[in-house]
Structure formats: structure tokens, C-alpha cells
Amino acid sequence: MSTLERVQSALAAIGAKPLASREGTPFFSIEPAHVREACRILRDVCGFETNTFVTAIDHFPAEPRFELVWQFLSVQHNDRVRLSARVSGEQPHVDTIGDLFPGTQYSERECFDMFGIVFDGHQSHAGGLKRLLMPEGYDHFPLRKDFPHQGIEPDKLYNAWFKQRFERHEAEHADV
Amino acid sequence: MGSLKPIDDATTQQGFMATRVDELINWGRKNSLWPMPLGLSCCGIELMAMIGPKFDLARFGAEAARFSPRQCDLMIVAGTLTWKMAEAARVIYDQMPDPKWVIAMGVCSSSGGMYDSYSVVQGVDMILPVDVYVPGCPPRPDAVIDAIMKLQKKIEREQPLKARLSGDNLDHGIGSKTFVRAPNTAVSTRGSHAVLPPGESRP
Numbered sequence: 001m002s003t004l005e006r007v008q009s010a011l012a013a014i015g016a017k018p019l020a021s022r023e024g025t026p027f028f029s030i031e032p033a034h035v036r037e038a039c040r041i042l043r044d045v046c047g048f049e050t051n052t053f054v055t056a057i058d059h060f061p062a063e064p065r066f067e068l069v070w071q072f073l074s075v076q077h078n079d080r081v082r083l084s085a086r087v088s089g090e091q092p093h094v095d096t097i098g099d100l101f102p103g104t105q106y107s108e109r110e111c112f113d114m115f116g117i118v119f120d121g122h123q124s125h126a127g128g129l130k131r132l133l134m135p136e137g138y139d140h141f142p143l144r145k146d147f148p149h150q151g152i153e154p155d156k157l158y159n160a161w162f163k164q165r166f167e168r169h170e171a172e173h174a175d176v
Numbered sequence: 177m178g179s180l181k182p183i184d185d186a187t188t189q190q191g192f193m194a195t196r197v198d199e200l201i202n203w204g205r206k207n208s209l210w211p212m213p214l215g216l217s218c219c220g221i222e223l224m225a226m227i228g229p230k231f232d233l234a235r236f237g238a239e240a241a242r243f244s245p246r247q248c249d250l251m252i253v254a255g256t257l258t259w260k261m262a263e264a265a266r267v268i269y270d271q272m273p274d275p276k277w278v279i280a281m282g283v284c285s286s287s288g289g290m291y292d293s294y295s296v297v298q299g300v301d302m303i304l305p306v307d308v309y310v311p312g313c314p315p316r317p318d319a320v321i322d323a324i325m326k327l328q329k330k331i332e333r334e335q336p337l338k339a340r341l342s343g344d345n346l347d348h349g350i351g352s353k354t355f356v357r358a359p360n361t362a363v364s365t366r367g368s369h370a371v372l373p374p375g376e377s378r379p
């Protein structure tokens with residue numbers, strides 16, 4: 001039984017549709033609501049112990065705009081499988097799988113940082129869904145297609161920091 | 177003038193040189209630069225090669241790289257400065273005692289280089305007053321040594337005594353308004369690095 005058939009029959013319950021993938025990795029499209037269920041099936045029934053990555057593709061201006069992609073690896077079967085779900089909106093939500101595959105926590109944080117996708121229920125050692133690469137307080141999601149590559153006010157946080165620091169220094173040395 | 181005494185015999189026998197205080201100070205400063213290696217990425221490797229025995233920065237008296245900004249007077253920004261890192265770089269610069277100089281090593285720190293991007297500072301002169309820019313990706317160690325020689329020439333022209341006597345603010349710590357916005361204007365002909373706040377121009 002090929003990987004495709006094995007996974008397909010297991011995922012049939014949640015209505016996963018096989019997609020064409022260029023290099024032959026089994027690839028399934030699922031509904032965003034079924035993410036956790038699909039991942040649990042892959043882990044417990046099909047033996048995929050490891051999540052390789054969670055990422056997103058921005059298909060702007062097509063709708064639904066974001067395609068989320070999860071890839072899983074089974075060391076036991078030497079197999080890979082990919083799941084895809086389309087979400088849309090300015091702040092798309094999808095369920096976290098961080099509790100099923102703890103290794104996804106960084107991937108989810110990165111995906112949130114770059115695409116602004118909110119993983120509901122995400123809990124990591126950092127205490128929730130936080131930015132990973134960009135500084136705290138950054139306003140934009142840089143890998144979205146409508147984000148200009150030179151950024152929007154890239155020096156905003158630095159300037160705010162510098163101004164605050166300068167004013168604090170002035171206040172401390174007001175008497176001199 | 178009553179305090180001026182004729183030179184005594186002991187001094188004349190041992191020999192002496194007449195010079196200006198400025199020249200003496202500059203001579204000392206330019207031949208004992210202590211670099212702060214701000215190695216942020218690939219350029220840092222070339223920086224290490226430059227300090228190492230083959231290129232031997234010790235020939236120019238600038239090999240004593242210290243990893244505490246408190247002991248340094250020459251910041252070599254070697255690498256890609258991101259906006260996230262900019263705050264740290266600025267704090268390190270402010271912690272260095274005066275007088276201090278900055279070399280922007282490589283195109284990344286000079287202009288952002290190939291990283292025409294939201295995350296990279298498009299030239300460290302957006303946040304620091306730069307004295308010498310070194311082109312190259314990465315610049316060869318000899319190019320950076322050339323920059324150090326250029327900086328030495330620049331230090332020769334400074335007037336530290338005059339700056340001190342004229343009450344020029346030598347403390348460019350965080351109290352100074354050294355917030356540079358206009359690139360490439362930081363090459364100062366004065367003895368100090370006071371970079372003016374936005375909107376003010378040099379006389």
C-alpha cells in the first residue's frame with residue numbers, strides 16, 4: 001500500500017482531497033477547521049512522528065488569500081506528507097498543533113511573525129504567540145505580498161527608542 | 177609671563193623637541209587606536225584576518241581589539257546592521273569614551289548594500305557618525321587597513337586643544353543630540369564628532 005493510499009484512507013473521514021504535488025510528496029487539501037483532527041490522525045494512525053515545518057503562502061490578490069502548509073515526516077516509514085488549508089482575512093485564524101507536535105512552536109511563531117496568521121491556542125515557552133524574528137512592537141507582516149520590500153517606516157521603533165532614551169537622559173541631567 | 181623659565185642645562189643636554197599640543201595629542205591618538213570590533217556578519221571574518229598576524233594591524237598600532245566598548249575609541253562596524261540590532265549598536269557607541277571614531281566596513285554598513293530591505297539599516301550613518309567608509313563585499317583586509325590610514329590622516333587634522341578650550345562639548349554620550357539623519361555629512365572637519373540634531377546646520 002503506497003503512502004498516498006495509506007494516508008488517503010486515514011484522512012477520508014475528514015474529507016481531505018489529494019492535490020498534485022510537483023515532486024510526488026502526498027499532498028492533501030483540508031478545511032482549516034479540521035487541522036487538529038488531521039494532524040492527530042497523521043500522528044496516531046499513520047505514524048508521522050515529526051513535523052518538518054509550518055508555513056504559509058500568500059496568494060494575494062486571490063481569495064482565500066493564505067495557503068497554510070504543514071509538512072510531516074515519518075522516520076519509521078521514510079515518508080513525507082503535506083497538508084494545505086486556505087484561510088483568508090486580514091488576521092486569519094487557525095488552530096495550533098503545538099501541543100501535538102511541540103517542534104512546531106517556532107514554526108508557528110515564525111509564520112505569525114511573517115504572515116500574521118494567528119494560531120489559536122498556541123502556547124510556547126515564550127508564553128503565547130510572539131514575534132520571533134522581527135522586534136516586539138513591529139506593526140507589519142513582512143512576507144505578505146502587499147508589504148513593500150523596503151518596509152514601512154523601518155526606523156520607527158528605533159526612533160521611538162532613541163527619543164525615549166534621550167528624554168530620559170535629559171530628565172535625569174536636568175540640573176546640570 | 178613670569179612663569180616662563182629659561183631651559184635648564186639638564187634639559188638641553190638630554191635634548192628636546194618643540195611641538196604643538198594638538199600635534200602631540202593627535203600623534204598619540206592616531207597611533208594607538210583601539211578598535212571595537214562590531215562584527216555583525218561576514219565582514220567580521222575579514223576583520224579578524226586583518227587583526228591577525230598575516231595582515232598585522234599592529235603595524236599601525238591598532239591591533240588591541242577590545243570587546244568592551246569602555247576601552248575602545250574606534251568602532252569598526254563590520255557587517256549588516258539590522259534595525260533590531262541598531263539599538264544595541266547605538267548603546268555600544270555611546271558607551272565608548274571620547275574621542276571616538278567609526279569605520280563603516282563593507283557595503284552593508286556603508287549603505288545597506290544588497291540588502292535593500294525592510295529589516296536592514298540603509299547605512300550605519302543613519303544612526304552613527306561615520307568617519308571612513310570602506311567599499312567592498314567584503315573589503316579585503318588591506319582596504320580596511322587603508323581606511324585606518326585615512327582615519328589617521330583625519331585625526332592628524334583634528335584640533336583637540338582648540339575644541340576643549342572653546343568649550344566644544346566633547347561628551348557625545350547619550351546626552352548629545354547625535355542623531356544623524358542625513359547620510360555622508362558625518363565627515364567632520366572639526367576636532368569633535370558633535371553631529372547636529374535634525375534641522376540645524378553647521379556654521
Ligand code: SF4
Nearest residue numbers: 218219282284313314
Ligand atoms: S558587505 Fe558583504 S561581506 Fe560584508 S557583511 Fe555585507 S554581505 Fe557580508
